[in-house]
Amino acid sequence: MSWDLLGHEWAASLLKQHITHGDVRHAYLFSGAPGIGRRSLALAFAQAINCQSPSASGVPCGECRLCKLTEKMQHPDLSIVEADSEGGMLKVDQIRALQRSVMLSPYEAKFRVALLLNFQRANANAQNALLKTLEEAPKQVILLLTADSPDNLLPTISSRCEILRLRPVPIEKLQENLQSRWHCDPEKSALLAHLSNGRTGLALRMAADPDLVEKRAAWVDELLRLMPLNIRERFAAAEPLSKNRDQLRLTLQTWLSIGRDLLLAANGQSEYLTNQDHAEDIRALAMKLSGEQMVELLNSVDHSLEILESNANLKLLLENLLISIPRIK
Template sequence: MNGFRTRGHPIALAAVRRAVRTGRPPHAMLIVGPDGVGKTTLALDLAAGLLCVDPDPASRPCRDCAACRKVEHDNHPDLHRLMPEGAGDQIRLVQVHALVAELALLPMEGRWRVAIIEAAHRLNPDAQNALLKTLEEPVGAACIVLVADEPQSILPTVASRAARVRLGPVSRPEIAALLEDRGVADAARSTSIARAARGRPGLGMTLAALPEASIVADRLARTLLDLARADPSVRLGAVGGLVADGAALDAMLRGEGSRAAGVTSARGARVAPAERRRAAARVLAAWRDLGRDLFVAASGGGHELNDPQLLEELRDVASRVEMRDLLAFLERLDALIAAVEGYANPELVLDALALAWPRARAA
């Protein structure tokens, strides 16, 4: 039985299988890729495989032994998961110090101690420097997996000491099959959701469970498209609504349904700093997807669109926008995505992009 939960990513999964089968994982691994694409799932597959006690290495993770069940329920004493917390939504020095102290100990039950640092791009500089010492002098039975959406926020000295694995979008058939296998959507609905998931299985699972997330995502894409036809004052006035929709979508994707309902019902309400940063990241991701769709529409494509329902409007706007201006905008967008992951003011970034978004010529 295949105990790996990762869908797609055959090259990355082959590397994890090899590490599990040989019992020789890298002392540190950096998994990078878009949010929801399966990075944490791959990290947990590696952890389950290393901690599994099945006597046959080729059968690990078996998902049936006590160790596998503990990994599944997040209560294995040799699995440590670190994630942002507190003001600023950062991973702080004190958290890394505690983790390093745990990794210095011998495993309690298995052959390894495995640490998964989720949202590693939120490690603050002091925390990264503290982690660097452990990466430079790895302990014998520890494997550290860093999971990051945007690797630009990882210090080069940290990134260079980890085996890098990059995950890209997962195919629509793979996502549709996942939804059907999990029993969350039938064949017809799974195809539609897989298209809306934009290559991200995690997003697909959320959209299947929360149809309202699709409504917010569609509204966000439509608002951004409408801004291509709008005057500067209208563009700037729309930023508050974009942040609110981004915050609502982020809350849904993070499993915080009650907060999402509050944000959605009070668009324009004040959003906490950490939430604003995450909200802006959601808006920027939607903007990047829309920019790609404009390129596809301009070339006469349609089936490859992230949102085929906007096909006619996309073709209309694409026919009235200079493609070189759109390309320059997307290059700037990629740079500002990294800035938001750092310490740039999210609203100022969105204001700047709203004004730089290529304007469609009058019909």
């Protein structure tokens, strides 16, 4: 782990300045899409503020005991708070346990750091409970939150944090780095850069696990297979999707990318498609749908993803979505 985070150099520079000037805030919010590097940046910051042998002011050595244990998220002065499962909710009891732990003095580090991952999954009670910690935590406590967007947190939470909004890396830049730094071949680099939409972490996960690319292709095929079916047939075909919240989230995220790709293809911008390996299918589908139908598909999937984060009934959510997806012949 280090500050060498592709695309987030500006954020690393800002955080290093805070350390160098002795101006570290008591709470930070790292926001952006999953796989963009929120956790990596937060952990690099946690290393930097507690490193025992910094190579320069605000620059972690990466070799000392604190740096190594922080990278592994195993240091006793680093508390990790996240939902019990990928699709679960972060609950108030977890925040109350955190409140007790942060009141203790650091074991060996300068700061006790709490990393709250995907805090948009915290229910209202948990978010309200965190306010007490934000307001009353000792000076040696630093809270690091990650979330997809500040808008999905209570305003009273986000307003008390220094917010760093992380953005995707340009596709061309990510493609070049996948080849030069991570030794992916040109064809694979191009595909991963597009599929990840410039999210370095996601691209690297797909590079390390080819099954992720194959699963995503299957989710694309699932949408294409469903669109000619009537409602009854859709319900039957998609019923397995309602059994697993995590699987449904990933499926809908893929369908959302298809909706965007359809609009691009309809406007003659196929070179910008996310799903380049399905470019012919997307162009063919774009010719069968009106602009209004494409927008309806995009909005329906986006709305379903929002509802999914509220712990909604999966079967009902999926059925409502399937009703709204345009039918093709």
